[in-house]
Amino acid sequence: MKFLSKILPIVFLAYACSGPGDSRLAADHVIYGGPIYTVGGEGTAEAVAIKADTILFVGSKSDAMSFVSDASNVIDLEGKTLIPGLVEGHAHIMGVGYNLLNVDLREAKSYNEVVAMVEERAKNTPKGEWILGRGWHQDKWDEQPESMMKGFPTHDLLSERVPDHPVWLRHASGHAALGNAKAMELASIDGNSPQPDGGEIFMGLNNQPTGIFNETAQGLVGSAIPQNTMESDRRALKLALQECFKNGIVALHNAGSGPNNIKLFKELAQKDELDLRLYVMLNGRDEELLDEYFSKGIEENLYNNQLTVRSVKLYADGALGSRGAWLLKEYHDAPGVHGHNVMKMEAIEEITARAYKAGFQVCIHAIGDRANREVLDIYERTFKLYPEDAPKDPRFRVEHAQHFHPDDIPRFSELGVIPAMQAIHMSSDRPWAIDRLGKERIEWGAYMWQDLLQSGARIVNGTDAPVEPINPFPSFYASVSRRTLKGTPEGGYEPLQKMTREQALRSYTLDGAYGAFLEEETGSIEVGKWADLVIIDRDIMTIDEDEILSTNVLLTMIGGEIVYQNME
Numbered sequence: 051m052k053f054l055s056k057i058l059p060i061v062f063l064a065y066a067c068s069g070p071g072d073s074r075l076a077a078d079h080v081i082y083g084g085p086i087y088t089v090g091g092e093g094t095a096e097a098v099a100i101k102a103d104t105i106l107f108v109g110s111k112s113d114a115m116s117f118v119s120d121a122s123n124v125i126d127l128e129g130k131t132l133i134p135g136l137v138e139g140h141a142h143i144m145g146v147g148y149n150l151l152n153v154d155l156r157e158a159k160s161y162n163e164v165v166a167m168v169e170e171r172a173k174n175t176p177k178g179e180w181i182l183g184r185g186w187h188q189d190k191w192d193e194q195p196e197s198m199m200k201g202f203p204t205h206d207l208l209s210e211r212v213p214d215h216p217v218w219l220r221h222a223s224g225h226a227a228l229g230n231a232k233a234m235e236l237a238s239i240d241g242n243s244p245q246p247d248g249g250e251i252f253m254g255l256n257n258q259p260t261g262i263f264n265e266t267a268q269g270l271v272g273s274a275i276p277q278n279t280m281e282s283d284r285r286a287l288k289l290a291l292q293e294c295f296k297n298g299i300v301a302l303h304n305a306g307s308g309p310n311n312i313k314l315f316k317e318l319a320q321k322d323e324l325d326l327r328l329y330v331m332l333n334g335r336d337e338e339l340l341d342e343y344f345s346k347g348i349e350e351n352l353y354n355n356q357l358t359v360r361s362v363k364l365y366a367d368g369a370l371g372s373r374g375a376w377l378l379k380e381y382h383d384a385p386g387v388h389g390h391n392v393m394k395m396e397a398i399e400e401i402t403a404r405a406y407k408a409g410f411q412v413c414i415h416a417i418g419d420r421a422n423r424e425v426l427d428i429y430e431r432t433f434k435l436y437p438e439d440a441p442k443d444p445r446f447r448v449e450h451a452q453h454f455h456p457d458d459i460p461r462f463s464e465l466g467v468i469p470a471m472q473a474i475h476m477s478s479d480r481p482w483a484i485d486r487l488g489k490e491r492i493e494w495g496a497y498m499w500q501d502l503l504q505s506g507a508r509i510v511n512g513t514d515a516p517v518e519p520i521n522p523f524p525s526f527y528a529s530v531s532r533r534t535l536k537g538t539p540e541g542g543y544e545p546l547q548k549m550t551r552e553q554a555l556r557s558y559t560l561d562g563a564y565g566a567f568l569e570e571e572t573g574s575i576e577v578g579k580w581a582d583l584v585i586i587d588r589d590i591m592t593i594d595e596d597e598i599l600s601t602n603v604l605l606t607m608i609g610g611e612i613v614y615q616n617m618e
């Protein structure tokens with residue numbers, strides 16, 4: 051692609067000599083007739099021409115029309131808006147797919163509703179077969195159930211209404227899950243079960259399990275659930291891909307993949323059925339997988355630029371909601387509690403060094419200020435320790451990067467570290483996050499987008515789907531408004547940290563591409579880049595903030611190929 055952009059001036063020279071009848075210059079698509087935001091170059095344009103998988107021309111409509119031939123597909127936007135294809139900077143694509151296969155509990159407004167949804171599914175599921183669900187969150191419920199233990203519901207109602215199927219319902223945070231009696235029976239969990247390291251089986255007053263398992267304790271029941279098969283994975287992945295295209299996502303950074311998933315990605319990519327530009331982070335807990343890749347090296351832009359494997363996902367801490375985020379000072383609402391690391395920091399440092407030497411990017415989950423500091427320290431030491439092995443441009447990342455000590459904010463740009471942040475998390479979490487952190491830490495250290503940008507950092511945006519829906523527009527809205535999806539508070543939380551619309555669009559396009567080393571190839575509408583584009587039904591750069599949430603994708607194009615279309 052870099053090669054192509056270099057030879058383009060020669061193409062134009064040839065054009066000048068040979069005239070518009072030359073079929074080499076006939077565009078496959080010409081788009082005009084509405085606002086076009088290019089992100090790179092001039093910022094806006096009147097028209098775009100596309101040839102094969104590449105952007106051939108960006109500029110005035112009259113010039114673009116000279117590339118039209120009989121075979122060209124001419125798209126008049128009729129006032130609709132064209133933007134670069136969107137980059138989902140942190141998601142779990144198999145989770146997105148399985149969420150579509152499993153019971154989706156995100157919209158449930160009460161525990162009763164959760165139970166009713168599972169009961170409904172049980173009617174069409176053979177007895178004894180597992181029913182899996184994900185996405186419930188008690189803070190999103192309008193009413194709390196009668197029976198609660200440590201802020202979570204108990205399994206009693208679920209077990210009473212769904213007695214014959216083992217049920218396993220993962221919390222929206224991914225850090226806890228609820229099992230019914232049948233599930234616990236199959237997993238041999240009872241009042242005598244020992245507590246695991248790094249997790250907890252919640253026990254009730256009678257010292258019997260309440261059904262809630264957090265952090266590593268989830269594995270106690272999880273291991274009793276039959277493994278996903280390659281066939282169910284394939285079904286889930288295909289659903290997830292459609293979900294991406296429907297939402298204008300052209301590239302996705304998959305935050306942790308095991309060997310089976312990578313095999314599946316390759317299988318689909320090889321058949322040219324992936325279409326999405328998938329950027330894979332290796333699951334850093336899989337030592338064998340790391341050994342394999344660290345010895346064979348990165349895999350870049352395989353199968354017509356659909357698949358890249360060049361990064362490693364690691365975990366420094368947990369989440370704020372379950373007080374698993376690792377803080378420098380105690381939780382505001384839990385004296386003496388600081389959260390904790392979830393992997394040994396020595397192990398993280400060792401893997402980071404090996405990845406660095408092998409040319410892999412490292413992406414570490416860090417939410418609390420302590421975790422963020424530890425990760426930045428590890429990165430800094432790694433860069434200093436191995437100068438002779440240094441890749442020129444490691445672009446190490448911190449996933450989530452939600453809460454910092456103010457001293458650590460400039461370190462991101464100083465070290466060239468990318469904060470991969472999901473603006474929508476601020477919108478969903480900020481109303482209760484203040485309980486965890488208190489006013490001062492929320493104001494000076496949480497979701498610090500503008501401070502990071504001002505210090506020179508490049509933010510990669512996203513949703514952490516399926517934690518949040520993969521729809522990018524609520525996250526774009528959160529980026530610029532810092533409000534909840536209900537529109538509160540009016541002026542936004544900590545409004546000085548809002549992104550401008552230009553910054554927000556960039557975080558979802560060009561800087562998302564930068565986070566995957568693809569900023570020369572995609573992320574903006576510029577000549578020579580891949581034709582990764584999205585048409586949306588409104589101008590998100592100028593409309594009222596509230597209207598952003600209703601944005602619909604009308605067309606998604608990846609490498610010149612239309613993968614989704616919903617235009618009248």
Ligand SMILES: [Zn+2]
Nearest residue numbers: 140141305514
């Ligand atoms: Zn994630």
